Amino acid sequence: MRFLLFLVCLTATCYLPTAEALESPKGPVVLSLSGILEKTNGDQQANFDMAMLEKLPQKSFTTSAPWTNKKDTYTGFSATDLLKQVDSKGTLLRITALNQYIIDIPVSDFAKHGAIFAIEKNGHPISIRDLGPILVIYPFDDHPNLQNEVYYWRSIWQARYIEILSTPQD
Amino acid sequence: MLRQFNREKLPFKKWCLLSFISLLFSIVFFAGGIFFYASEGTKATQQRIYESSLWNALQFQLQSYRFVNYLIQIKPSDLPLKGQAYNQYELLMSRLDLLRNGDVGYLIRGITGGRTLRLLNIITGELELISLNLTKVESGDLSYLDGMVNRMHHLDKQVNELTVLVSRDTNKYIATQRRHLGDNLQHIQWMIGGFLLSLSLLLICLIKSYQQYKKAFKENQQLTQRGLYMKEEQAQKLAMIEQEMRPSIQALSTLSENFIKTDHQASKVQMSNHIKESSQQLMTTLNMFTDIALLEANKLDFKYTTDNLEQFIESRVLSMAAQIDRKGLRLATYVDPFIQSTISLDFKRFNDILSALLQNAITYTPQGGSISVQIRPSDHETPSSQTGQRMMRMVVQDNGIGMPNSIQTALRSKNPFSPSKEESPFHGEVGLGLAFCYKLVEHMQGDIQFTSEANHGSEFWIDIPYHLTSDSQPLPMPPQSHSIKRALLFETDPILTNTLVLQLSKMNIEAMLYDPQHYPSEENFDVIIAHGDTLSQEMENDIQQWGDSGKPVLCDTLTSAEEEQIDGNGEALSSPLTQSKLERLIVRYS
Incomplete structure (x- = not known):
């Protein structure tokens, strides 16, 4: 009887919802998240390779930018989807680039203005020389009000690390 | 334009x-x-x-x-x-x-x-x-x-x-x-x-x-208003023409009928004169309308002629004698010796003014009333040696009932010399004669003033410019053609008394007014002048007494018609009493 009760408990325990761990990257890590996040796959941080990022819901838009002077189609994921992936309720992203340039971007920019972390440009992965592999881009052409220094400087290139924070009001 | x-x-x-x-x-x-x-x-x-x-x-x-x-x-x-x-x-x-x-x-x-x-x-x-x-x-x-x-x-x-x-x-x-x-x-x-x-x-x-728009709008409004006034004035003019001419036409019509019906020669002569007078009045009225139209169009020109002023006034007054007689009025004229005898003036227009004022005085003076016409230099005279222009003042005074208040108000409030006079139906309110008189005086660059009091009469002062002529000389002293120095005056009417005293003074005769309190002795006067039909019994007794004692008595009659019946020479102290008539009588009785 006791053995039977043990088997029932064991089976029930197996079916209880458990915290889903973030899968581990199989390729070279291109983006690392730290700070306010629930799911990790490393040392208190969540590392992503390009394949993991490509699995996130992708968005596209075509826009020009002051550093290109031509229209390009950018494809990538939204920060909101990325934060969902790591189960984070952060509201501010402190992003560091490969050249150590750091900028703070509110998460609301991604929902409100449609900004994305672009991983493809004109259907192709973006090289480091072409300011990739991950860059934040805003739809400047669709929203002329974004064509100012604030959003130009938030368009960080060669993003490598994201520290998820919360704004002081949060 | x-x-x-x-x-x-x-x-x-x-x-x-x-x-x-x-x-x-x-x-x-x-x-x-x-x-x-x-x-x-x-x-x-x-x-x-x-x-x-x-x-x-x-x-x-x-x-x-x-x-x-x-x-x-x-x-x-x-x-x-x-x-x-x-x-x-x-x-x-x-x-x-x-x-x-x-x-x-x-x-x-x-x-x-x-x-x-x-x-x-x-x-x-x-x-x-x-x-x-x-x-x-x-x-x-x-x-x-x-x-x-x-x-x-x-x-x-x-x-x-x-x-x-x-x-x-x-x-x-x-x-x-x-x-x-x-x-x-x-x-x-x-x-x-x-x-x-x-x-x-x-x-x-x-x-x-x-501002231009406002001005134009205001001018437009004024023009519209003026148009309305002109229409109203036109209607009033027509009504006035009818009003002014109807009595004369009716009188002519009645007189003509009576003239045909009557067989009496004397009445025929009288009616004939009356017809002539009415015709003349009708013509005068018509001329006034024509002249008013010319005045308003600023097209009335003056024609200066040289004439003897005193004789002219006497002739004009005598022409109205019949009308004055019919109403039993007494009228005296006087021309100041400081006015040259011969002057240059538009005598026709002067006559229009004089006739209009006399007509006005006759209208508002009841039976037995008196009227005086005096001409003297104006107080506003500014002699100009270059132009030879002078200003005379004509004073027409009566002791009638006075002008109605409505006419006085119209004459005072609607100053005919104001620029807006054309916008008001002026002569509709004051009558054709006075309106014409005012406009004419204004056109002659003269001045006109008046006073009027109920039951005391009216007085008009009219300043009219005239010119001296080349033969205008200071008046010589009148020749002493009579021996009368003093006259005892029986006159109860202050207006006529004043005029008569002036007339006598012009003849170097001192006038003494009869005063029962200061009874004069016979040596103090040379002639008795009784002018007035309201003398007391005492006065009449005194006159009779002096007349019986041989003192010459100049006594007036009520009318010139009566005078003719009394005196075959047609000369008596009758109305209208002019300077020349008085002089002739004085000479005769002296």
Whole structure:
């Protein structure tokens, strides 16, 4: 009887919802998240390779930018989807680039203005020389009000690390 | 006249229109200028590009140091590099690309000299060469590292120079742009000044136009009002014509019927005279209407003639004798000796004024009343030796019932000399005669005043200009054609007493008024003049007593018709009593 009760408990325990761990990257890590996040796959941080990022819901838009002077189609994921992936309720992203340039971007920019972390440009992965592999881009052409220094400087290139924070009001 | 007025006004309106169009063009020009310079200023303030140029140049320099540092720090234990070296190289090249492409590249190509572009090409070429050795390092051959580091060190000088040149030229360009911006701002200030000036002028134009519009609107209203007044006046004129002419026509009609019916010769003669008089009155009324029309059209000309004033007045007064007789009125005339006997005057118009005033006096003086007409120099006379113009004053006084208040009010409130007199139906209120008289005096540049009191009569003073003639001489003293020095005067009417005293004085006869309290002795007077039909019994007894004692008595009769019946010579102290008539009587009785 006791053995039977043990088997029932064991089976029930197996079916209880458990915290889903973030899968581990199989390729070279291109983006690392730290700070306010629930799911990790490393040392208190969540590392992503390009394949993991490509699995996130992708968005596209075509826009020009002051550093290109031509229209390009950018494809990538939204920060909101990325934060969902790591189960984070952060509201501010402190992003560091490969050249150590750091900028703070509110998460609301991604929902409100449609900004994305672009991983493809004109259907192709973006090289480091072409300011990739991950860059934040805003739809400047669709929203002329974004064509100012604030959003130009938030368009960080060669993003490598994201520290998820919360704004002081949060 | 209206066309002429429009022709005169047209250039002003044209000028206004041209000014208005010019102002509009100025405003558009200034507004366009402000927009242009503001737009230019916006372009000039695009600092992001300059800042990006400096930022990217410095980032490139920094990245080049990082790349050298990375190469130096590679150790055999780091192998395999797994693309790390490539990544560092690409990072460096991405910063170099930013200096060559986009807005920043465009700006650097535009504002920096050829040296900067040559340096960019040299650096790009050197880095491309280094990338060839990078493949070896990635594959694990670290022997190329020293060569790569040396090449990078040699490139350091060019990288530094490139950064300095970009910085210097960018700053120079910023300074130029700022100066340009300053100039633009100054131009904008001028433009705004001109814009404000144009707006002010436009505002003034609008205010002036509004004032013109208001004035035109007011004039239009006045014209409309005047048109209505004219229509009303026209209707009143027609009514007045009918009113003024009806009595004369009716009188003519009645007299004609009676004339045919009667067989009595004396009555026929009397009616015939009456018919003549009514016809004359009708003609006078018609002439007045014609003259009023000419006066209002300012087309009445004066015709100055030379005549004896005293004789003229006497003749005109005598022509109205029948009318005066019928009403039992007494009238006396007097002309001051200071008025030259022969003067130059439009006697026809003078007669119109005199007739109108006498007619007015006859109308408002009841049976047995008295009227006096006196001519003397005006108080306002300013003799002009050059023009020889003088001013006489005619005073027409009666002791009648006085003019109705409505007429007095109309004469005083609606001053006929005011410019708006034509806008009021003036002669509809005061009667044709007085209205004509006022207009005529105004036209002659004279003056007219009056007083009127109920049951005490009216008095008119009329100042009329006249001219001296070449034969106008100071009046000589009248020849003493009689021996009478003093006259005892029985007269109860103050108006006639005054005139009679003046008439006697002109003949050097001292007049003494009868006073029962101071009974005069027979030696004190030479003649008795009894003028008046209201003498007391005591007076009549005294007159009878003196007459019986041989003193000459000049006694008046009620009318000239009665006089004719009494005296075959037609000379007695009857009304109208003129100076010449009195003189003849005095001479006869002396």
